[in-house]
Amino acid sequence: MTNHKEKIRLTSEQETLLITLYSKAMGCPDSLFADEKSLEILEQIDYDFSQLKVPVGTRLTVCIRAKKIDDNVTDFLEDHPKGVVLHMGCGLDTRYTRVDNGNVEWYDLDMPEVIDLRKNFFEETDRYHMIPSSVTNLHWVETIPSQSRPVMVIAEGLMMYLTEEEVRSLILKLKESYPGCELVFDAYSKLAARSVKGHPSIRRTGAVIHWGIDDAKAVEKWGDGIRLKEEWYFTQSEAIETLAFGYRLIFKLSGLFLVARKAHRILYYAL
Numbered sequence: 702m703t704n705h706k707e708k709i710r711l712t713s714e715q716e717t718l719l720i721t722l723y724s725k726a727m728g729c730p731d732s733l734f735a736d737e738k739s740l741e742i743l744e745q746i747d748y749d750f751s752q753l754k755v756p757v758g759t760r761l762t763v764c765i766r767a768k769k770i771d772d773n774v775t776d777f778l779e780d781h782p783k784g785v786v787l788h789m790g791c792g793l794d795t796r797y798t799r800v801d802n803g804n805v806e807w808y809d810l811d812m813p814e815v816i817d818l819r820k821n822f823f824e825e826t827d828r829y830h831m832i833p834s835s836v837t838n839l840h841w842v843e844t845i846p847s848q849s850r851p852v853m854v855i856a857e858g859l860m861m862y863l864t865e866e867e868v869r870s871l872i873l874k875l876k877e878s879y880p881g882c883e884l885v886f887d888a889y890s891k892l893a894a895r896s897v898k899g900h901p902s903i904r905r906t907g908a909v910i911h912w913g914i915d916d917a918k919a920v921e922k923w924g925d926g927i928r929l930k931e932e933w934y935f936t937q938s939e940a941i942e943t944l945a946f947g948y949r950l951i952f953k954l955s956g957l958f959l960v961a962r963k964a965h966r967i968l969y970y971a972l
Contacts, residue, residue: 703729704964705833706746706747707745707746707747707821708747709813710728711815711818714862714909715792715811715812715814715815717857717862718751718792718793719746719748719753719793720753720755720759720763720812720858721763721793721794721857721858722739722742722743722746722792722793722794723743723753723755723760724755724759724760724763725739725764725766725767725794725795726739726740726742726743727740727743727750727760728941734764734765734767734768734940735778735799735846735906736761736767736795736799738795738798738799739793739794739795741822742793742795742822744913745821745822746760749933751793757892761789762935763858765935765940766857766858766887766935766939766942766967767794767796767857768940769933769967770796770855770857770885770887770967771799771800771936773798773853773855773885773967773969774786774796774800774853774855774885776798777806777851777853778800778802778805778881780851781850781851781853782802782804782805783804783806783850784805784806784850784852784853785804785805785806785807785808785845785847785848785850785851785852785853786806786807786808786853786854786855787808787810787845787852787853787854787855787857788807788808788809788810788812788853788855788856788857789811789836789854789855789856789861790811790836790856790857790858791809791810791811791815791819791922792811792815792816792819792858793818793819794809794857796855797823797829798841799808800951801829804828805828806828806830806850807828807829808824808830808831808832808835808845809829809830809831809832810831810841811832811833811834811836812833812834812835813833813834814964815833816833817833819831825871831927832844832845836856836863836871836914837863837867837870837871839870839871839874839942842874842875842878842956843877843878845907847878847879847882851882851883852881852882852883853882853883853884853885853950854875854879854881854882854883854884854885855884855885855886856885856886856887857865857886857887858887859886860886860888860912861887861888861889861894861910861912861913862909862910862911862912863899864911864912865911865912865914867912868912869911869923870923871929872884872920872923872970873923873924874951875972876924876926876927876966876972879972880972881971881972882971882972883930883970883971883972884969884970884971884972885967885968885969885970886919886966886967886968887913887965887966887967887968888912888913888914888916888965888966888967889910889912889964889965890913890914890964890965890972891913891914892909892913892914892964893913893963893964893965894910894912894913895913897910913925914968915963917929917932917966918966920968920970926971926972927970927971927972928970928972929968929969929970930969930970931967931968931969932966932968932969933966933967933968933969934962934963934966935962935965935967936962
């Protein structure tokens with residue numbers, strides 16, 4: 702193992718990937734979510750993660766979100782072992798190493814600066830690919846042929862940084878290019894999107910939240926055939942039972958109020 706550490710040169714929005722990396726590496730009891738690869742990457746980056754001031758609650762939420770999306774991908778690959786998975790806004794996420802079934806064709810997509818950083822920790826293979834592009838520059842879709850294989854698209858901590866029009870254009874492009882594909886992403890409510898700017902880690906990076914959605918079924922009106930398969934609340938996670946009493950209580954109390962449940966949840970669509 703070399704002592705060399707990679708320097709970080711990212712924009713405000715890109716820097717939020719470090720919140721996610723830190724949370725997955727340091728913020729989860731093993732019984733909830735174990736991610737040794739994230740810890741390995743964390744130790745090779747020249748960055749003072751303490752300045753992000755990531756609250757314990759955020760670290761737990763990130764891990765619960767990651768576990769749920771991992772489960773969604775695993776279920777998809779059980780039904781479609783040779784399917785295609787596209788992870789938009791992948792950051793330094795290690796999901797491919799966690800859920801690879803030996804047959805999936807996997808694409809990780811992020812801004813060129815992020816992919817350059819990512820290439821220090823991951824190598825492309827005949828089944829694993831990295832695409833350097835802004836998610837809103839939709840020309841990247843043309844570089845990912847589905848070859849008539851089932852497609853799942855995932856996004857974690859991404860959509861809230863886009864405008865509603867960008868989200869709509871993206872979803873309609875995915876629907877056009879991969880008819881019948883499945884899409885999973887996390888979303889804020891409109892109230893949470895307005896409020897989260899006060900979050901200490903978001904405030905530290907200077908990132909701007911643009912989009913929130915209250916009625917998840919509203920996306921169905923964006924195009925014929927779009928269907929909401931699941932609206933999943935963090936308070937539904939079985940992993941909550943593994944947490945310390947105080948955190949279990951917070952999640953359970955939040956589950957009593959719809960506005961709290963909808964503040965941040967995971968949406969699953971068939972396009």
